[in-house]
Amino acid sequence: MIEALPESSFFNPALVSVVTGTALLGLASGALGSIAVFRRNSLLGDALSHAAFPGLLAGFCLWGTKSIPAMVGGAALSAALAQFLVFFLSRGGRVRPDAALALVMGVFFGVGMVIQSHLQQDPGSAQAGLKDYLFGQATLLLEEDLPVLATLAGLVLGALLLCWNRWKIVAFDPAHAASLGINTSFWEVFYAFLLILSVVIGLQVAGVVLMSAFLVIPGSSARYWTKRLGLAVFLSGATGATLGVVGSFTADALSLPPGPTIVVLGFCWLVASFGLTELWKHRKARTELAGAQSPGTQPTETQPIGSLSMGSQSKGGKP
Amino acid sequence: MTAETPALELEDLTVAYGAKPALWDIDLTVPKGVMMALIGPNGAGKSTLIKAVMGLIKPAAGTIRLLGQPIGESPGKIAYVPQKSTVDWEFPVTVKDVALMGCFGRLGWFQRPSAAERKATIHALNRVGIAHLANRPIHQLSGGQQQRVFLARALVQDAELLVLDEPFQGVDAGTEQAVFELLSSLRDAGRTIVVVHHDLQTVADHFDHVALLKVRLIASGPVAQVMTRENLSLAFGQGMQIEHPGVPATRSEPSTAPQSSSGSSFNVSQNLGHQPSQGASP
Amino acid sequence: MNGIHPPHRAPSRRTFSLALTSILASLGCRQRRDLSSEKRLLATTSLAADMAREVAGPDWQIDSLMGPGIDPHTYEPAYGALRRMSRSALVLYHGLHLEGKMSELLERLGERQPGRCQAICAEIPQQSLRGEDEKSHDPHVWMDVSLWSLCPPVVAEALALIDGANAAAYRERSERLVARYKIFDLAVRKELARVPAPKRVLVTAHDAFAYFGRAYGWRVEGVQGISTASEATTGRLEQLARLLVERKIQAIFLESSVSPRTLQRLREITQRIDPTHAIKPGGTLYSDSLGDPGSGAETYEGMMMANVKTLVEALA
Numbered sequence: 001m002i003e004a005l006p007e008s009s010f011f012n013p014a015l016v017s018v019v020t021g022t023a024l025l026g027l028a029s030g031a032l033g034s035i036a037v038f039r040r041n042s043l044l045g046d047a048l049s050h051a052a053f054p055g056l057l058a059g060f061c062l063w064g065t066k067s068i069p070a071m072v073g074g075a076a077l078s079a080a081l082a083q084f085l086v087f088f089l090s091r092g093g094r095v096r097p098d099a100a101l102a103l104v105m106g107v108f109f110g111v112g113m114v115i116q117s118h119l120q121q122d123p124g125s126a127q128a129g130l131k132d133y134l135f136g137q138a139t140l141l142l143e144e145d146l147p148v149l150a151t152l153a154g155l156v157l158g159a160l161l162l163c164w165n166r167w168k169i170v171a172f173d174p175a176h177a178a179s180l181g182i183n184t185s186f187w188e189v190f191y192a193f194l195l196i197l198s199v200v201i202g203l204q205v206a207g208v209v210l211m212s213a214f215l216v217i218p219g220s221s222a223r224y225w226t227k228r229l230g231l232a233v234f235l236s237g238a239t240g241a242t243l244g245v246v247g248s249f250t251a252d253a254l255s256l257p258p259g260p261t262i263v264v265l266g267f268c269w270l271v272a273s274f275g276l277t278e279l280w281k282h283r284k285a286r287t288e289l290a291g292a293q294s295p296g297t298q299p300t301e302t303q304p305i306g307s308l309s310m311g312s313q314s315k316g317g318k319p
Numbered sequence: 320m321t322a323e324t325p326a327l328e329l330e331d332l333t334v335a336y337g338a339k340p341a342l343w344d345i346d347l348t349v350p351k352g353v354m355m356a357l358i359g360p361n362g363a364g365k366s367t368l369i370k371a372v373m374g375l376i377k378p379a380a381g382t383i384r385l386l387g388q389p390i391g392e393s394p395g396k397i398a399y400v401p402q403k404s405t406v407d408w409e410f411p412v413t414v415k416d417v418a419l420m421g422c423f424g425r426l427g428w429f430q431r432p433s434a435a436e437r438k439a440t441i442h443a444l445n446r447v448g449i450a451h452l453a454n455r456p457i458h459q460l461s462g463g464q465q466q467r468v469f470l471a472r473a474l475v476q477d478a479e480l481l482v483l484d485e486p487f488q489g490v491d492a493g494t495e496q497a498v499f500e501l502l503s504s505l506r507d508a509g510r511t512i513v514v515v516h517h518d519l520q521t522v523a524d525h526f527d528h529v530a531l532l533k534v535r536l537i538a539s540g541p542v543a544q545v546m547t548r549e550n551l552s553l554a555f556g557q558g559m560q561i562e563h564p565g566v567p568a569t570r571s572e573p574s575t576a577p578q579s580s581s582g583s584s585f586n587v588s589q590n591l592g593h594q595p596s597q598g599a600s601p
Numbered sequence: 602m603n604g605i606h607p608p609h610r611a612p613s614r615r616t617f618s619l620a621l622t623s624i625l626a627s628l629g630c631r632q633r634r635d636l637s638s639e640k641r642l643l644a645t646t647s648l649a650a651d652m653a654r655e656v657a658g659p660d661w662q663i664d665s666l667m668g669p670g671i672d673p674h675t676y677e678p679a680y681g682a683l684r685r686m687s688r689s690a691l692v693l694y695h696g697l698h699l700e701g702k703m704s705e706l707l708e709r710l711g712e713r714q715p716g717r718c719q720a721i722c723a724e725i726p727q728q729s730l731r732g733e734d735e736k737s738h739d740p741h742v743w744m745d746v747s748l749w750s751l752c753p754p755v756v757a758e759a760l761a762l763i764d765g766a767n768a769a770a771y772r773e774r775s776e777r778l779v780a781r782y783k784i785f786d787l788a789v790r791k792e793l794a795r796v797p798a799p800k801r802v803l804v805t806a807h808d809a810f811a812y813f814g815r816a817y818g819w820r821v822e823g824v825q826g827i828s829t830a831s832e833a834t835t836g837r838l839e840q841l842a843r844l845l846v847e848r849k850i851q852a853i854f855l856e857s858s859v860s861p862r863t864l865q866r867l868r869e870i871t872q873r874i875d876p877t878h879a880i881k882p883g884g885t886l887y888s889d890s891l892g893d894p895g896s897g898a899e900t901y902e903g904m905m906m907a908n909v910k911t912l913v914e915a916l917a
Contacts, residue, residue: 013873014835014842014866038410139833140866162429168416169423173406179373180424180476181394223411227456232411252835 012252014139021141022244022258024149025202026214028156030240032198034219034233035171035191042220043098046212047105048192049199051082053112053208056133061115071133075200082108083192109208136207136259138248145204152201156194160233167191168229206259214240217266224273243269324387326351326480326511327372332381334367341367345381345536349480349513354506354525355539356516359532360555365515368532369484372513373399386479395424398478400469402485402515408458408465415453417468418444421475436475443474446501463494470498474505481505483514499525522546640764643689645700645707646673647891648743649721651901653693655778656756656771664689673889674701686710690763693756696720697730699740719759721752731811741888744813746786746905753778785902792909793817795917803912804841805854806863809888824863833863842870845880852883852915883915 029045036044055078056071063070082104089100132140160167169177170187178184199211206214222235247262254261327349334342342364349355357365370376372383374390383390385397398421421443422436432440444450447467452460457468466486473481481502487495502512503525516522522529523542530539533554538545640661644650650665657663666682667673673695678686686692694700694707697720704720711718722742729748732738742748757775761768793801801819803810814821822841824833845853845867853864861882868880886908892898898907 012835012839014838014870016873017869018835040407040409137833139835139838140862142862142866143869165423165426165431166428168412169420172410172412172417172420173404175375175401175405176399176420176472177423178375179394179397179399182424227411228413229411229416248835255834255836257834 015248015252017141017143017146018138018258019245019248020146021149021205022138022248022262023241024153025205026218026240026244026262027237028153029198029202029214030218031160031233031237032156032194033215034222034236035167036195037216037219037223038229038232039171042216043101045195045199045215047086047101048079048083048196049203049208049211050105051108052076052079052200052203053109054078054115056203057112057115072200075203076196078108079196079199083196132207133203134207134209136205136210138205138258141205148201152197156198157237159194164230210259210263213263213266217263217270218243221270221273224277239269323351325349326386327513328384330382332371332383333379334371334376335379340534342371343535347530347536347539349511349528351511352506352509353527354502354512354514355528355530356514356522356526357530357532358516358519358522363532364534365532366484369482369515372482373397395476396478397480397482398473398476400473400481400483400486402488404469411456413454413456414449414460414468415440415444417457418471418475421472424476440475443471446474447471448497463490466490479510481510481512483512485515485517488517639690641689642691642693643685645694648901649693649695651891652721652752652756656753656775657760658770658774667890673699676700676703678703691759692718693721693759694718695740696722697738697740697742716759716762719755721755724755725751739811741809741812743901744810745816746782746789747816748812749901750779750782789905789909790817792913795913799848800850800916802844802848802850803854804845804850804867805856805886807856809856824867838867838870842867842874845871846875846878850916851880853880854883854911855885856888884911886911
């Protein structure tokens with residue numbers, strides 16, 4: 001390699017699939033994962049991606065050459081099994097939900113590692129390919145993979161948009177939803193299904209280890225910018241997609257792997273969101289304090305409507 | 320009153336947690352259009368009864384009928400206002416969002432709330448007096464306001480039967496009064512209200528009927544009938560006294576004798592005269 | 602796997618191999634006396650086994666530990682392998698850390714029982730080797746016939762140590778083999794000359810062919826660079842794609858142990874740069890082992906020539 005390779009152009013044609021793929025994945029996983037974030041169930045995505053690992057390897061084991069449907073199917077099955085186990089464990093009440101998640105996740109991933117070391121004995125070893133699923137290889141995203149990603153994104157967004165009222169109520173207050181006659185189990189299972197699908201399809205881009213970041217970072221940052229669920233989910237999807245695009249370009253410019261770059265940028269955005277909104281809140285408080293010299297009504301005085309109205313000063317904090 | 324189908328009918332209802340009975344052989348009829356208090360000591364099974372009525376736990380024996388139908392068949396017809404909800408207060412929703420959810424039972428999978436539903440939500444928020452907080456995220460609410468959000472949600476649901484679980488626990492007098500007024504007006508409009516109540520002193524003031532529970536149903540019916548010293552002793556032990564036993568709640572005026580009128584202003588520190596005493600069991 | 606691998610195993614494997622060494626050593630001690638009359642030789646790879654057959658002659662029974670298609674870099678000996686080792690008078694391995702962690706085991710065994718194990722690449726001079734330091738040499742020396750020719754004398758000496766009576770025979774066979782390889786080297790060069798100079802570019806997923814490139818004047822580019830642990834960057838993919846288009850190279854090559862995805866990707870990108878430029882897979886190259894029996898590539902010369910023919914057919 002003494003001679004120099006040709007110069008890289010301004011727009012790298014290799015980026016077409018990477019940018020589009022990571023944007024689509026970011027959109028789907030950001031929007032979907034944000035709901036888990038708001039329900040304080042962020043660990044779920046991480047657990048599912050780790051739990052998918054043994055199934056992925058088993059698919060490869062049984063069907064030999066990298067048959068993508070076999071691996072994806074295997075990954076989905078083991079993730080689903082893990083989800084079921086978690087549900088079953090925490091149902092009884094003996095094991096807390098987060099403990100159940102961590103437990104199942106650890107066991108499944110451990111099994112995956114055992115399978116992997118067994119595979120190393122096998123002839124025709126193709127572990128370079130399998131290792132890609134641990135850490136992701138976004139650069140090897142083929143253009144022919146893009147329709148799959150697009151379908152996923154379409155499915156997730158479609159489901160979220162169309163059945164929005166159900167998602168909203170089940171996410172916020174499932175007990176109340178059940179009392180209205182809504183089948184909360186169905187929606188929980190449907191959500192898990194969409195999540196598993198996203199995880200399994202996203203594995204080759206982000207890898208087991210980083211997948212949870214794709215699911216959790218957009219939602220966490222969107223939380224700072226809005227207090228409304230609909231807007232928050234939309235913003236999460238948009239953030240995920242943007243991070244994908246910006247991250248891919250950045251990775252190309254700096255010769256870094258795209259997956260980790262996206263995650264690092266996402267984290268920076270998260271910190272920035274926190275910082276900026278805090279700053280804005282302080283500014284706002286200060287101007288309010290300055291302007292609260294005016295006599296008469298206080299800003300939160302209630303207006304009686306009918307004889308039954310009541311009200312009091314709104315206060316921050318909880319009971 | 321004509322012989323209407325009672326709002327709620329429990330027959331031989333028995334609920335047990337494992338081998339331990341929480342409710343035993345309850346026969347309770349709640350007529351339509353009354354405001355009933357459900358009282359009893361700790362561990363009497365009040366919460367269990369509510370849960371059974373809501374269909375959250377399966378009874379070991381007995382039936383529950385809502386307006387003549389078994390409870391499973393029309394789930395939206397009972398609105399439940401929880402005591403302290405297990406809801407995550409940090410969840411990104413506004414007051415209006417939560418109240419609006421009351422109508423979601425009427426929506427299909429793919430539907431959005433109509434303009435009429437939205438209007439009804441604002442109206443409900445007005446009725447409970449938190450319309451000015453409509454766009455506020457719920458984490459900024461005080462305890463009393465949180466309670467009222469759920470009440471508004473139940474109003475939006477527009478159910479036949481409204482069940483409230485200790486809505487006045489730790490709530491200031493002004494709010495308490497206002498809530499009772501609201502509930503009374505609902506009752507007058509033909510709804511049935513069941514309230515798990517902790518304060519024996521105020522039962523007579525506000526409620527038409529009362530059910531006295533201690534795993535078994537000790538007594539139920541109009542207040543004057545039920546709130547006898549004898550019944551109370553059976554439920555709470557000897558020496559239980561209340562100030563005005565047997566004074567029935569009136570139907571039309573929002574307030575009765577010892578209380579001053581609440582008026583339409585609602586300064587929190589306003590002295591209403593009648594202090595709910597803490598004589599009842601916690 | 603191809604390319605240079607820094608050792609990266611967990612400490613628990615170290616203790617494991619230590620335990621194995623002791624077991625092996627103790628087993629070896631007991632049978633020491635009988636072994637020299639048994640003339641059993643165990644080689645780690647098919648390449649080493651092939652050389653052993655040439656030098657040792659028909660009297661010896663030669664076995665190889667790893668069949669064709671197994672990646673020597675990540676091979677972990679099972680207990681059966683250790684038993685076979687203990688029953689062999691001589692164990693031949695490459696050295697240069699081709700066998701990964703197992704080579705440490707073999708080194709230690711060699712120290713304990715001198716003459717029992719021999720690294721066949723031991724006599725290759727440091728400056729001929731590629732790589733930064735002691736630990737990370739590129740072990741794929743067989744890709745350069747002249748370097749591989751330095752190994753038969755080592756094998757001969759190891760055999761002579763065990764079977765002194767036939768020492769002269771081993772040395773003679775080794776010399777004949779070296780002479781044969783010299784001629785073979787010329788044949789390789791002649792065949793490769795059929796590819797015009799600007800087309801002498803070998804693009805594959807990893808860098809197993811560095812010695813080949815250096816010896817025969819070919820430009821070798823691996824997508825993932827020298828280490829399989831590194832990810833291919835989009836920049837490198839683009840550069841390689843442009844190289845292919847510029848030089849009008851129409852073939853890229855698979856290796857048996859590597860995912861075809863990498864090359865599929867390269868093809869895709871080349872299509873984008875120049876849709877008229879068609880890239881086809883040039884075929885599969887042997888990188889870490891010989892071919893299966895009957896493939897024509899089950900000997901060293903057969904394997905090398907097969908690779909050469911694949912290259913020539915695709916690019917000439």
